[in-house]
Amino acid sequence: MGIPQPAFYIFKCEQSSPPGMPKPSCVNAQTRELYQYMSNKLMVMGVTTTVHPIRTACLNRCQMGPVMLIEPGHHMYIGLTKEKIDKIIDEHIIKGNPVKEYIITDEYWDEAISPLKMMEMAQG
Ligand code: FES
Secondary structure (H helix, E strand, O other): OOOOOOOOOEEEOOOOOOOOOOOOOOOOOOOOOOOHHHHHHHHOOOOOOOOOEEEEOOOHHHHOOOOOOEEEEEEOOOOOOHHHHHHHHHHHHHHHOOHHHOOOOHOOOOOOOOOOHHEEEEEO
């Protein structure tokens, strides 16, 4: 038997805007502890060998931050707080039930376009 794949990757946007930048970002004075909070929770639960939290740069949904993307499944969670992270880990990661009320709406997260189709669209 080989080394098991992770069951989940959690990509947490850790982008912060430089001072004076009008665009919102996921990390500011109020939200900077969220990644560490999530990582600590996973560690205390003893699941970090199968659930990998990963710090990322901008995931292009800045207006709805703080955000994180859970794979597999393309589940994008928005407006994160510690309470939401607790529920997402307990319900989605542990029980396998995505928390629909915290997931971005289809209006802002429509079906992906394949790279091949994107190339065809660019060629007209
Ligand atoms: S800064 Fe987090 S999605 Fe853009």
